[in-house]
Amino acid sequence: MKLQQFRYLQAIVENNLNVTEAAERLFTSQPGVSKQIKLLEEELGLEIFHRSGKHFSHVTPAGQKILARAENILREVENIRAIAEEFGDEARGTLSIATTHTQARYFLPPLIKRFRERYPQVHLLIHQGNPEQIAQMAASGQVDFAIATEAIALHRELIMVPAYRWLHGVVVTPGHPLTKMESLTLKAVAEHPIVTYVHGFTGRGQLEQDFQKQGLTPEVVLSAADSDVIKTYVRLGLGAGIIAHMAFEEDTDTDLVYLPANGLFSEHITRVGFRRGMYLRSYMGYFMSLIAPHLDQPRLEQAVSARNQEDVDALFADVSLPVH
Numbered sequence: 001m002k003l004q005q006f007r008y009l010q011a012i013v014e015n016n017l018n019v020t021e022a023a024e025r026l027f028t029s030q031p032g033v034s035k036q037i038k039l040l041e042e043e044l045g046l047e048i049f050h051r052s053g054k055h056f057s058h059v060t061p062a063g064q065k066i067l068a069r070a071e072n073i074l075r076e077v078e079n080i081r082a083i084a085e086e087f088g089d090e091a092r093g094t095l096s097i098a099t100t101h102t103q104a105r106y107f108l109p110p111l112i113k114r115f116r117e118r119y120p121q122v123h124l125l126i127h128q129g130n131p132e133q134i135a136q137m138a139a140s141g142q143v144d145f146a147i148a149t150e151a152i153a154l155h156r157e158l159i160m161v162p163a164y165r166w167l168h169g170v171v172v173t174p175g176h177p178l179t180k181m182e183s184l185t186l187k188a189v190a191e192h193p194i195v196t197y198v199h200g201f202t203g204r205g206q207l208e209q210d211f212q213k214q215g216l217t218p219e220v221v222l223s224a225a226d227s228d229v230i231k232t233y234v235r236l237g238l239g240a241g242i243i244a245h246m247a248f249e250e251d252t253d254t255d256l257v258y259l260p261a262n263g264l265f266s267e268h269i270t271r272v273g274f275r276r277g278m279y280l281r282s283y284m285g286y287f288m289s290l291i292a293p294h295l296d297q298p299r300l301e302q303a304v305s306a307r308n309q310e311d312v313d314a315l316f317a318d319v320s321l322p323v324h
Contacts, residue, residue, distance in 0.1 A: 006070035096125040146273040190218040193239030
C-alpha cells in the first residue's frame with residue numbers, strides 16, 4: 001500500500017466517484033489513477049468501488065471502512081508535516097480561513113492586523129463562500145478554519161467551537177418613519193419593505209422565524225449575501241435594511257441611521273470549525289485566542305481530542321460568549 005493510493009481514493013470520493021475529475025485535481029492522468037486503485041484492490045483482495053461498466057457506481061461496504069482508515073492516515077501524515085514545520089520554524093507557515101463576507105469584511109480585519117503584528121511571516125489566505133462551501137473547504141483540508149453563523153458542518157470530520165454572539169439591527173435613511181418611533185417593534189418593521197440577507201447567510205432563516213412567531217410576513221424586496229450591498233440599496237430607498245450589528249460602521253455609514261433591535265430578533269452564535277484530530281500550530285492557537293479569549297490552547301487541545309461534538313459542547317457549556 002502507498003500513501004498516493006490513499007490520496008487517489010480520497011480524491012475520487014470527493015469528486016463524486018469521477019476518476020477523470022479526481023485525476024485533474026491531483027494533476028495526474030486518469031489511467032494512472034485507475035491503475036493504482038486496481039493495484040490496491042488486488043493487494044487487498046477485495047473491491048473498494050463497485051463498477052458499472054467502466055465507471056465507479058458506489059463505494060462497497062468494505063471500501064467505506066477502508067476509506068475511513070485511509071482518511072485517518074492522511075490526516076496524521078499532515079499532522080506530522082505540521083509538527084516538523086512547527087519545530088523547524090514556529091513563526092513561519094500558512095493560515096487559511098474560509099468564511100462569509102460579513103465575517104471577512106467586518107469581524108476579521110482588526111484580528112488579522114494583530115495577528116500580522118505577532119506573526120509577520122505567516123502567509124494568510126481568506127476564502128469566501130456560503131456556509132456549506134465553507135464547511136466543505138474545512139472538511140476537505142483546503143482551509144484550516146471555517147467561520148460562520150449557520151450550521152457550518154454536517155461533516156463528521158469537523159469540530160465546532162462557539163466563538164461569539166451577535167444580533168441583527170435595522171438601518172434606514174434619515175427621516176424614515178421608523179426613526180420616529182420611541183420603541184421599535186417587529187410589527188412596525190414588517191410594515192415596510194425589507195432589504196436583508198439571502199437564505200443561508202447571516203441568520204436569514206432565523207429572521208423569518210422571528211417574524212412568523214408574531215404572525216408577520218414582511219415583504220423582502222431585495223436579498224444579498226453582502227452587507228455592503230444591502231446598505232447600498234437602503235441608501236437608494238428600497239426599504240429598511242436588516243443587517244448584522246457589526247456591519248454598521250458609525251464613521252463611514254454617516255448617511256444611514258442604525259436602529260438597535262435588542263429583543264426583537266433572536267441572538268446568533270458564530271462558530272469556528274476545524275478538522276477532528278488536527279494538529280494546531282502555535283500561531284493557529286494564537287489566532288483562535290484573538291477570536292475569543294475562551295478559545296485558548298489548552299481548551300482547544302481538549303476539543304481536538306474529544307470523542308464527539310457533544311463532548312466538545314460540554315467543554316464550553318460554562319463559557320459566557322463575548323458579544324460583537
